[in-house]
Structures are given as structure tokens and as C-alpha cells.
Amino acid sequence: MTAPPSATARHQPGRARKHAAVAPPGRLDRLRGNPWLTLVSVALGVIMVGLDGTVVSIANPFIARDLDAGLQSLQWVTNSYLLALAVLLIVGGKLGDRFGRKKIFLVGVAGFALTSLLVGLSGSIGEVIAWRAMQGVFGALLMPNTLALLRSVFPAEKLNSAIGIWSASSAISIAAGPIIGGLLVENVSWESVFYLNIPVGVIALAVGMAVVRESRNEEPGQRFDPAGLVLLSGGLFALVFGVVKAQSWGWGSMNTIGFLGGAVVLLVLFVLAELRVAQPLLPMSLFRDRSVALGSALVLVNFFAMFGVLFFLTLYLQNVHGYSAVATGVRLLPLTVVFMFGSPIAASLTTRFGPRVPIGVGMFVMSLALFWMTTLGTDTSYMRLWPSLLAIGVGIAFVSVASAEAIVGNAPLELSGVAGGLQSTAMQLGGAIGTSVLGSVLAARVEGVLFDKTVNAGAPPEVAAGVGEAAEAVTQGLAPVPAGASPQIADAVTAGAHAAFMSGLHVALLVGGIVALLGALAAPLIRASGRPSEATPAFAV
DSSP: OOOOHHHHHHHOHHHHHHHHHHSOOOHHHHHTTOHHHHHHHHHHHHHHHHHHHHHHHHHHHHHHHHHTOOHHHHHHHHHHHHHHHHHHHHHHHHHHHHHOHHHHHHHHHHHHHHHHHHHHTOOSHHHHHHHHHHHHHHHHHHHHHHHHHHHHHSOHHHHHHHHHHHHHHHHHHHHHHHHHHHHHHHHTOSHHHHHTHHHHHHHHHHHHHHHOOOOOOOOTTOOOOHHHHHHHHHHHHHHHHHHHHHHHHOTTSHHHHHHHHHHHHHHHHHHHHHTTSSSOSSOGGGGGSHHHHHHHHHHHHHHHHHHHHHHHHHHIIIIISOOOHHHHHHHTHHHHHHHHHHHHHHHHHHHHHOTHHHHHHHHHHHHHHHHHGGGOOTTOOGGGTHHHHHHHHHHHHHHHHHHHHHHTTTSOGGGHHHHHHHHHHHHHHHHHHHHHHHHHHHHHHHHHHHHHHHHHTTOOHHHHHHHHTTHHHHTTTOOOOOTTOOHHHHHHHHHHHHHHHHHHHHHHHHHHHHHHHHHHHHGGGOOOOOOOGGGSOSSOO
């Protein structure tokens, strides 16, 4: 009779070692590398970042009140995060390719949760801004490696479905953020909206450590590219900083021209340097693939139109219609819910037709929605607005999912982290440029028509002239009613200011719609991915 393994192990160590070598893997080992569990882990990371992005806008007024922060400081609560994120996304993807995508992703998750805690514990606006910048750093490690990890474990025929769920998880956080954030800041504290990231981060970290399989670029002799890192980071910083500050400096100011000109110089030097190094930070060969280059451009165009418009649409709902933060979040649900449920549909369409069809359809539908919204007025019923929000949700879902196929799907597997960073960078740059450019368009229009609109509404010319000095408030949908004004004057100023804001909003919507339409016309040039069969993971899904 054969002795039990424990007895055999005591008396025959060599045989015990043999037995251990062929023992079946434990349950945890069987789970590691499972594509769907990997998707759960990266989706939790995406949700954490998405929640943070949406709740900050809700928390800002409360941060300003508690920490005695001015408007410029409050803007940097958002801009410091945006700058760090946009500058380092490609670097984060490269680090994942080089040192391990799981490792860099989990560092990003842990760091994002920790800095969320530190934002909540801050005692001054300076500390909030500093820790928000660090959140951007860790977000840049986290986000590009989510898509790279999915690419490494899902077979080609199911990758688009995974990306659809990945995109839907972002929509869930965007939909829930304003509502949850509004309830927390109104009933608990502004700090609590940042603490919300901690349990999500802990769960994402635990699941990721247990089930995600490590992947990296296995080519021998890998080296980092310090010159490329400095030039790319410097160029993107100058670009984003210049665009963000252009609204306050003016697009023709020497400061704006200096930063934007410096960005062009640094980015040109970056391209020249990358063409000369053996192992570049961002291989220029990626852009030889038309679909990668065009997909990146269309992502930027899409988020230019979307972020630029949605920023001012939120002001329209809150300041013109007078809805609270929670009520505004509820009224934006048609957009976010369609984004959530439209992402899997977009994945199916991308699998069947390739990325060109959903990108073209999505951008065309978005352009129609933006053109339709130029008919909105100060007293327009919500019933005329929500169909446009549905259409924008369709556009976001289709472009977000299909662009991942166009960019990450067409990149070599060993560069999937860099490709993920490229897509995320295009999204962030599009949002930053769109908000600033369309904001400038709106502001210029408001300043041009404010006096006439206020006089036509019944305000005396001297009152209208005073309102014109507060044009910055009007660009946010506010009505700068003079102190001590009679009810009739107050009503006239309010009507004139809102009419001027709507005129500016209509021009911004028109520009956004034209940009989206041009993107739709370019979409047919994209082709489906050419993923080689050897890139398909062996794990059965």
C-alpha cells in the first residue's frame, strides 16, 4: 500500500519534491490570469479615477468656503491634476511595458487611493493642490496599463467586448459621481468625496494582486529613454499649461505665445530625438500605421467637442435654470446611462465592422446633437434637452470603445502600454484644449453682445455698462445684479446676462458640432486592427 503523501514526504524527501512539483495548482493560481477577473480589477481602477474626476467639480464650492480659496486657486485644484495626468500618461504606459503592467497598475491604484486620503486630510488649499497633482501622477500610472492588461489576456475576438465593459465602468462612475458627490458634500463633508476612493482602491488592489497576471515587453536589452522623457513631459506641460492659462492671459499675450511656442519646439525636438534612439519612449513607427495616427487625432477631436460643451452645459443647468448639483447630476443621467449601455453595443459593432463605422456614426450623431442644442433658450424645457444628451452618450460610447480598437488594437503587443497611454493622452489633451478654446469662443461672444442684450432686456445704458464690467461672471451663466437694484432692474439684468450667455453657448456648440462633423468625415480612413495570431493569449475565455 502506498503511504500517504505526508508519510512519504517524511521518509523520502526526493520523492516528496517530485510530488510537490506535479501537484495541481491551488485555487488562487487557477484564477490568476483569468481574463474576466482581470477585467474586474482594471474596471475598479477606472471607476476610482472616474469618481474622482466627477466629484471634484461638486466639491469645489465647499472647498473654497472651508479653505478660503479664491477662484484661481480653485481652478488649480482641477488643473494641477490635469497637468500631471496629461504629461505622464505615455510615460506610465512605457513604464508598464518595461517593468510590468500589473506592477505599475497596482502602484497607481495604491498611490491614487493614498493621495485621495491625503487630499481629504489637507488643511490648506495649497496642500489640496499639491496632493491633487500627485493624484494625477498615480492616475497616469494606472490608466494606460488598464487597456494594456486587457490586451494581454483577452483573445482578439473578445477584446472589443472587454473594452466595452471597461468603457461602461467609466460611465458608471461618471453617472454616479455627481449624485453621490452631491449627497456627500451636502450631508457629510467635502473631504468625504475623496475618502470614497479608499475602499474602492483597497478592493481593486486586493483583486489585482490575486488575479492579474504580469505582462511586459520581453525583448532583451530594454533601456529607458531619459531624453525622450524630458522632452515629451516638458512639451506636454508647456502645451497644457499654455492652453489652460490662455483664457486668463489672452490667446495673443506673450505668455501664451511663449508657452505654446515652447511646446511646439520641445515636441519637434522630441520627435527628432525619438527617430535617432534605438529604444524610444514613444516609437514613431506607431504613427506609420494610419489607424493609430488617425485614431489618436479623432479621440482628441471627440473629447475636444464633448468636454468643451459639457462643461458649459453644466453651468447652463446650474446657473441659468437654477438646479442644484444633485439635480444637475440627475438630469445628465440620459447621457451617462446611454454611455454605459452603449459601450457593449459599440464593442459588438466594432467587432463586426471594425472601428471606422462606430467612430463615424458616433461623431456624426454627436455633431447632430450639438447642432440641435443651439436651439436651447433660457427657459427651454428639459424635455427638449434630454434627447440631445442621449445622442451625445451614444457618440461618447462609440468613439471611446472603437478608438481603443483603432489605437491599442493596431499597436504591437509589446507596445500596448504606450498605445494605451497615447489614447488616454489624446483624451486629456482634447478635453483641456476643448474647454479652453470653446471657453474663449463663448467669452468673446458674451463680451460682444452683453451690453446690447442687457439694454434690450430693459436695463438703462449706465446699468448695462456696469454689467459689462462683470462679463467674466456672465460667461459662467451668472447674472451680476447691482447691489440695491429695483426688482425691475434686477429682472432686466438677469434676462440680459442669461441671453448673452446663451448666445455665447450657441456659438461654442456650433464650433463643437463642426469639429465633430469633420471627425465623422475622416473616420472612414481608419481600418480594423491587424493583431497577429501570436498576440492572442492562450487562456481559454
